[in-house]
Amino acid sequence: MPAFKNTDELNAVMELLWGTIKDDPGMSSKLIASKLVVRFVYREPEGRLTVDCSDGKTMLVSTGDTSNKPIIEMFMKADVAHEFWLGKVNVPVAILSGKIVSKGPTPKALALLPVIKPAFPMYLDIYETAKKKIASCAE
Amino acid sequence: MNPFMFHTPSRIYFGEETSLTAPDLMREIGGSKVLIITDDVLVKTGLMAPIIDAFKNDGNFEVTVFSDVPPDSDVKCVGSATAVGRGQGCDCILSIGGGSVLDTAKAVAICLTFGGNLEEYQGLNNLSTKLLPHIAIPTTSGTGSEVSMVAMIKDSAERKKLLFGSRFIAPDTAILDPKLLVTLPPKLTAATGLDAVTHAIEAFTSLSTVSVFTDVLCIEALKLLFKWLPIATKSGDDLDARANTLVASTMAGIAFTNTGVGVVHALAHATGGEFGTHHGMTNSVFLPHGMSFNMDAAGDRYAEIARQLKFTENSNNEIAAKTLIDKVEELASSINLPRRLRDMGVPALDGQGVEDLANIASTDPAIMFNPKEATIEDIIGIYERAY
Numbered sequence: 001m002p003a004f005k006n007t008d009e010l011n012a013v014m015e016l017l018w019g020t021i022k023d024d025p026g027m028s029s030k031l032i033a034s035k036l037v038v039r040f041v042y043r044e045p046e047g048r049l050t051v052d053c054s055d056g057k058t059m060l061v062s063t064g065d066t067s068n069k070p071i072i073e074m075f076m077k078a079d080v081a082h083e084f085w086l087g088k089v090n091v092p093v094a095i096l097s098g099k100i101v102s103k104g105p106t107p108k109a110l111a112l113l114p115v116i117k118p119a120f121p122m123y124l125d126i127y128e129t130a131k132k133k134i135a136s137c138a139e
Numbered sequence: 140m141n142p143f144m145f146h147t148p149s150r151i152y153f154g155e156e157t158s159l160t161a162p163d164l165m166r167e168i169g170g171s172k173v174l175i176i177t178d179d180v181l182v183k184t185g186l187m188a189p190i191i192d193a194f195k196n197d198g199n200f201e202v203t204v205f206s207d208v209p210p211d212s213d214v215k216c217v218g219s220a221t222a223v224g225r226g227q228g229c230d231c232i233l234s235i236g237g238g239s240v241l242d243t244a245k246a247v248a249i250c251l252t253f254g255g256n257l258e259e260y261q262g263l264n265n266l267s268t269k270l271l272p273h274i275a276i277p278t279t280s281g282t283g284s285e286v287s288m289v290a291m292i293k294d295s296a297e298r299k300k301l302l303f304g305s306r307f308i309a310p311d312t313a314i315l316d317p318k319l320l321v322t323l324p325p326k327l328t329a330a331t332g333l334d335a336v337t338h339a340i341e342a343f344t345s346l347s348t349v350s351v352f353t354d355v356l357c358i359e360a361l362k363l364l365f366k367w368l369p370i371a372t373k374s375g376d377d378l379d380a381r382a383n384t385l386v387a388s389t390m391a392g393i394a395f396t397n398t399g400v401g402v403v404h405a406l407a408h409a410t411g412g413e414f415g416t417h418h419g420m421t422n423s424v425f426l427p428h429g430m431s432f433n434m435d436a437a438g439d440r441y442a443e444i445a446r447q448l449k450f451t452e453n454s455n456n457e458i459a460a461k462t463l464i465d466k467v468e469e470l471a472s473s474i475n476l477p478r479r480l481r482d483m484g485v486p487a488l489d490g491q492g493v494e495d496l497a498n499i500a501s502t503d504p505a506i507m508f509n510p511k512e513a514t515i516e517d518i519i520g521i522y523e524r525a526y
């Protein structure tokens with residue numbers, strides 16, 4: 001079964017996840033210092049999430065189309081993103097086989113991996129909470 | 140067994156004087172306005188003239204030659220070659236040279252195919268279509284760039300290297316002509332050979348991505364390199380030695396482009412980027428230290444190589460693995476490669492300098508494939524032992 005029923009569900013989970021990362025100074029301070037703009041482009045279901053740290057002061061997280069030009073873009077199926085956050089994706093294999101496609105300076109993307117690692121153990125809770133919330137809204 | 144994917148997009152032709160068949164092979168893959176990319180050293184050796192003549196005499200090609208590629212080419216050079224190719228309306232590329240020329244040609248192929256700025260195409264697996272037809276003819280036996288799906292180009296102004304990785308980057312055809320290597324000086328023969336040795340050893344120990352396909356390529360490449368590299372280095376005109384080391388480096392290239400490399404390459408890229416040291420030579424210095432670091436994760440794989448190459452029959456993995464490290468060191472010393480970074484002219488760095496370099500190495504894509512995680516402290520340790 002796919003991890004996300006539709007774009008709304010995907011957006012809700014990713015927004016809550018990145019909101020949590022933003023509220024965690026250990027992670028957000030390093031992301032802000034990177035001054036990167038990273039966009040995740042998901043398919044099945046479609047979705048986009050942009051993390052913009054370009055001013056070096058704040059971290060803006062937005063879903064859908066945004067005008068800010070990303071420095072790094074990562075493309076993957078939404079299910080791959082789900083598995084990634086669960087820590088179940090073998091990143092080197094996913095990159096070599098094209099399951100995860102990266103556009104932009106790869107070293108900068110790799111530098112982010114250890115920064116966001118503390119969010120991995122939080123993901124399952126976030127996923128379930130966001131899904132419940134969106135289900136109750138739909139009722 | 141790990142799940143794996145293995146592919147090798149390039150056709151490979153081997154044989155003395157096969158380079159002269161390049162026009163026929165180019166006709167097969169399309170294109171008539173050929174951009175020949177090479178460097179001045181090769182033009183001066185006289186190696187280029189018969190190949191250029193073959194295209195001119197064929198009657199079906201318009202030929203443009205760009206021979207301004209420096210060792211460790213950069214974005215500026217790619218821009219100049221692209222401008223020349225575009226100006227002449229070139230629709231196919233022939234690259235003849237070492238890894239620097241071949242990587243440059245790959246980047247030029249991207250620019251001529253898609254237009255725009257090279258920087259926009261950085262990334263892994265992000266290219267969407269085939270590039271212009273490209274035949275690559277290596278004149279060093281090391282990088283494997285003639286079959287690899289990657290290219291690295293220096294951005295001198297920004298002091299960084301741009302990485303391009305996609306199956307579309309691999310040349311359509313690789314021509315292995317051992318005669319073209321006869322002029323390669325001993326030092327470069329040795330250094331590029333150790334690049335190939337490093338590819339084979341790091342590919343064999345990229346534990347998350349290896350397969351039985353890459354295993355056989357690595358083992359056979361190493362057998363050939365350990366046997367023939369000392370001969371090729373000592374007697375540059377020994378065509379058997381040139382042929383065997385050339386084929387071995389291509390085999391190791393197919394292997395590593397399917398598996399990735401490891402911490403040795405990550406450190407060599409960082410050090411080369413900072414101090415301009417030759418890629419293969421830098422690998423040769425880091426290799427034994429990187430292997431010692433990886434011992435606990437990859438010792439059994441090193442032992443397997445040592446036994447397959449008949450360096451030992453000892454069934455104790457640790458002892459057999461150490462034998463391989465000793466043999467690598469012995470090989471590099473026997474062909475007069477520097478054994479320490481300081482002997483290559485790398486200046487002594489203070490603590491901050493080493494840490495900065497380790498930080499660069501820690502985000503080099505090669506590090507992803509290392510058999511175990513390498514922290515900044517680990518990388519600093521390897522660097523200092525190699526210094």
Ligand SMILES: NC(=O)c1ccc[n+]([C@@H]2O[C@H](COP(=O)([O-])OP(=O)(O)OC[C@H]3O[C@@H](n4cnc5c(N)ncnc54)[C@H](O)[C@@H]3O)[C@@H](O)[C@H]2O)c1
Pocket residue numbers: 178180181184209210211212236237238239240242278279281282283284287288289290291319320321322323324327331334418419
């Ligand atoms: N794309 C890949 O898969 C890959 C893999 C490894 C290395 N590389 C890149 O390759 C480059 C190094 O390539 P290299 O080691 O082949 O060296 P090189 O291409 O830099 O050449 C070194 C020197 O050797 C000379 N030379 C080459 N062939 C000769 C010949 N037959 N006779 C006389 N002189 C000759 C060249 O003119 C040059 O001056 C680095 O930039 C490295 O990053 C790429």
Ligand SMILES: [Fe+2]
Pocket residue numbers: 282334338404418422
């Ligand atoms: Fe290499």
